Amino acid sequence: MATLVTGGNGWVPSHIVRRLARRGERVVSYDLMEVDDLLRDMLGPAIGNVIFVHGDVTDADALLATAREHDVTRIVHTAAITPRRHREMAEPKRIVEVNLLGTMNALDVARQLDGFERFVYVSSCATTGDHPELTETDEDTPSTAHGLYGITKHTSERICQRYAELYGLDIVSMRPANVYGPMERDTPGYKGGTEPREMLRLSFEGKPVLVNSLEGPYLDWTWVEDIAEAMERAWATPNLPEDVYSVTCGRLYSIGDLLEQFQKHLPNFEYRVVPEDEANYLVSGDAPGPVPSNARMHRDFGWAPSTPFDQGMKQYLTWIQENGPQ
Numbered sequence: 238m239a240t241l242v243t244g245g246n247g248w249v250p251s252h253i254v255r256r257l258a259r260r261g262e263r264v265v266s267y268d269l270m271e272v273d274d275l276l277r278d279m280l281g282p283a284i285g286n287v288i289f290v291h292g293d294v295t296d297a298d299a300l301l302a303t304a305r306e307h308d309v310t311r312i313v314h315t316a317a318i319t320p321r322r323h324r325e326m327a328e329p330k331r332i333v334e335v336n337l338l339g340t341m342n343a344l345d346v347a348r349q350l351d352g353f354e355r356f357v358y359v360s361s362c363a364t365t366g367d368h369p370e371l372t373e374t375d376e377d378t379p380s381t382a383h384g385l386y387g388i389t390k391h392t393s394e395r396i397c398q399r400y401a402e403l404y405g406l407d408i409v410s411m412r413p414a415n416v417y418g419p420m421e422r423d424t425p426g427y428k429g430g431t432e433p434r435e436m437l438r439l440s441f442e443g444k445p446v447l448v449n450s451l452e453g454p455y456l457d458w459t460w461v462e463d464i465a466e467a468m469e470r471a472w473a474t475p476n477l478p479e480d481v482y483s484v485t486c487g488r489l490y491s492i493g494d495l496l497e498q499f500q501k502h503l504p505n506f507e508y509r510v511v512p513e514d515e516a517n518y519l520v521s522g523d524a525p526g527p528v529p530s531n532a533r534m535h536r537d538f539g540w541a542p543s544t545p546f547d548q549g550m551k552q553y554l555t556w557i558q559e560n561g562p563q
Contacts, residue, residue: 238263238308238309238310238352238516239262239263239264239265239288239307239308239309239310239311240257240262240263240264240265240307240309240310240311240312240313240472241264241265241267241303241304241307241309241311241312241313241346242254242257242264242265242266242267242292242312242313242315243267243268243286243294243300243312243313243314243315243316243339243343243551244268244270244314244315244317244327244426245264245265245266245267245268245313245315246266246268246270246271246272246273246276246318246424247270247315247420247424247426247427247492248420248421248422248424248427248461249359249413249461249464249465250266250313250315250359251276251279251280251420252418252420252461252462252464252465253313253315253407253465253468253469253556254266254287255279255280255281255465256465256466256468256469257285257286257313257469258280258283258284258286258287258474259283259512260283260469261286262286263286263288263307264286264287264288265288265290265303265307265309266287266288266289266290266420267290267292267294267303267316267320268289268290268291268292268316269291269292269293269426270424270425271291272289273532275420275422275560275563276420279419279420279534287368288307290303293546294314294316294335294340294342294343295334295335295338295339295446296342296346296375296522297342297346298312300342300346301345301346301349304346304350304559305350305445306495309346309350309353310350310352310353310354311353311356311357311472312343312346312347312355312356312357312410313345313357313359313468313472314339314340314344314356314357314358314359315336315359316335316339316343316426317336317339317359317386317389317390317426318331318332318336318386318425318427319334319386319426319427319429320332320385320386321428321429322384322422324428325384325385332340332385332386332389332430333385333389335426336385336386336389336390336393337389337392337393337396340358340393340396340397341396343356344396344397344400344406344408344501347400347406347408348400348404348406351421353406354407354427354475355407355408355409355472355475356397356406356407356408356409357408357409357410357411357468357472358393358394358397358408358409358410358411359390359410359411359413359468360390360393360394360410360411360413360481361386361387361390361413362412362413362414362415362457362483362529363382363384363386363387363390364380364382364387364391364394365378365380365381365382365387365392365412365529366380366381366382366383366387367381367526368381368526368527369526370483371526371527372527372528373527373529373530374526374528374529374530375529375530375532375533376412376479376481376482376483376485376533377555378554386434393410393435394410394481397410397480398410401480402421405478407475408479409471409477409479409480409482409483410478410480410481411467411468411471411481411482411484412425412481412482412483412484412485413459413464413467413484413485414456414457414459414464414483414484414485414486414529415431415456415457415458415459416429416458416459416460416461416464417433417458417459417460417461417549417550417553418461418462418549418552418553418556419461419462419556419557419560420461421434421562421563422479422563423563430562432454432456432492432520432555433458433495433499434562434563435518435562436448436495436496436499436508436511436518437499437557437562438562439517439518440499440503440506440507441561441562444501444505444510444517445507445508445509446496446507446509446517446518447508447509447510447511447515447516447517447518448492448496448508448510448511448516448518448519448520449510449511449512449513449516449519449520449522450492450510450520450521450522451491451492451493451496451510452491452492452493452519452520452521452522452523452524453491453492453520453521453522453523453524453525453526454492454521454523455489455490455491455523455524455525455526456489456490457485457486457487457488457490457528457529458486458490459484459485459486459542460486460542460544460549460552460553462544463484463486463542463543463544463549464484464542465485466540467482467534467538467540467542468484468550470538470540474538477537478537479533479537482533482534482537482538483529483530483531483533483534484531484534484542485529485530485542486531486541486542487529487530487531487541487542488527488528488545489525489526489528490546491525492520494546496508498547498550498554499550499554501547501550501557502550502551502554502555503554503557503558521530
């Protein structure tokens with residue numbers, strides 16, 4: 238028996254793969270991305286429990302053949318394109334094919350496998366969209382997603398719910414927060430970078446980070462290994478009372494909070510607040526929005542992300558000093 242992790246060589250998925258492999262699970266990482274040295278080093282001895290298969294989630298026949306060949310009984314579906322605006326404009330059809338039809342392909346695989354146990358869909362906090370009128374959001378907050386990423390993630394959640402009804406599959410959708418931590422790098426589905434990575438790139442080019450504000454965007458930065466632990470718990474816990482869970486630290490951090498951590502843990506890191514026309518990294522400067530709730534996770538799993546922001550940032554920046562902001 239084995240677990241199939243689609244997109245398993247990527248940023249957050251690689252941490253999920255490692256957690257499952259470390260507990261002795263045979264893991265099949267099905268991905269278009271080639272295995273690189275960063276991934277090998279990150280997996281360490283656990284790599285012995287990982288089978289790497291080069292494949293595209295839009296190829297339904299290959300996905301099913303892989304699952305049958307390796308006796309897959311659980312699927313963690315993470316494969317997706319996380320596009321910036323320019324990629325949305327350049328290839329909207331491909332984004333929908335991978336993010337939406339790829340999910341349907343993975344679900345179709347699940348319903349055709351004998352002895353199938355559990356399907357974990359790795360969704361996103363982007364499904365919620367913007368709600369400036371609220372002080373808190375949760376899994377029942379109506380979606381106002383407007384980018385193709387959030388739209389396809391939210392629609393995929395609905396399709397997961399319908400497949401569970403139609404075929405009796407045990408399916409749960411998990412919505413990761415804004416993630417920070419090691420292994421963020423360009424992949425076939427992910428190019429660009431989070432705010433921390435992009436500001437760190439400037440610093441590693443020998444430049445001070447010049448921002449126009451220390452305020453927003455305020456985001457619920459959550460340590461990547463905490464996110465992976467939540468996915469492992471979803472993988473291991475059948476018959477949950479809900480079919481959607483938000484995975485968040487449950488608080489917001491400003492750009493200034495990030496920069497303070499960089500200055501604290503990185504030698505020679507510099508930043509300044511400057512007028513907008515002098516900034517080399519523009520930020521919105523927005524005030525805090527609603528706080529994402531992790532109450533449902535805490536209620537049903539008895540768990541919430543446990544890594545303090547300072548501790549997670551210290552670990553992340555140690556990795557950045559060794560490997561650079563990829």
